Amino acid sequence: MIMDDGSSVTIGNKTTINGAEFWVTEGKDITVGEGYMFVKNIKLITGDTHAIFQNGKRLNKGGSISISNHVWIGANAKIMKGIVMLLGSIIGNASLVTKVLEEENAIYVGTLTKLIKNNICWYRDKKYRLLDAL
Numbered sequence: 413m414i415m416d417d418g419s420s421v422t423i424g425n426k427t428t429i430n431g432a433e434f435w436v437t438e439g440k441d442i443t444v445g446e447g448y449m450f451v452k453n454i455k456l457i458t459g460d461t462h463a464i465f466q467n468g469k470r471l472n473k474g475g476s477i478s479i480s481n482h483v484w485i486g487a488n489a490k491i492m493k494g495i496v497m498l499l500g501s502i503i504g505n506a507s508l509v510t511k512v513l514e515e516e517n518a519i520y521v522g523t524l525t526k527l528i529k530n531n532i533c534w535y536r537d538k539k540y541r542l543l544d545a546l
Contacts, residue, residue, distance in 0.1 A: 433454070442479075447481050477494070503525070508525060
């Protein structure tokens with residue numbers, strides 16, 4: 413974890429983290445809700461670590477990351493500054509999330525993350541076998 417003064421990380425209960433890097437800079441924060449699941453090699457980055465200016469104006473300001481309850485992020489995903497993820501979201505393996513995700517209970521994938529399914533739910537355990545039988 414890399415964390416500047418004035419930055420914070422808050423992680424809710426019943427959260428599984430199997431491998432993640434937190435780069436929390438520029439006085440920004442990372443907030444993770446409850447029941448969250450990181451698969452492996454996840455990166456959460458609140459800033460670019462180096463400022464870029466044009467005509468005296470900063471182009472790449474940092475932004476806090478807010479992840480709601482019951483979110484599952486696949487292996488090798490990167491979550492960039494200013495992101496908000498809503499309840500029940502799934503982020504596919506190797507996805508790059510660079511914008512606010514606007515739907516709850518949805519699957520997002522890709523280098524420029526896009527919505528591929530909505531109105532979904534996911535379970536941490538194997539109870540899905542019971543659902544398949546219905």
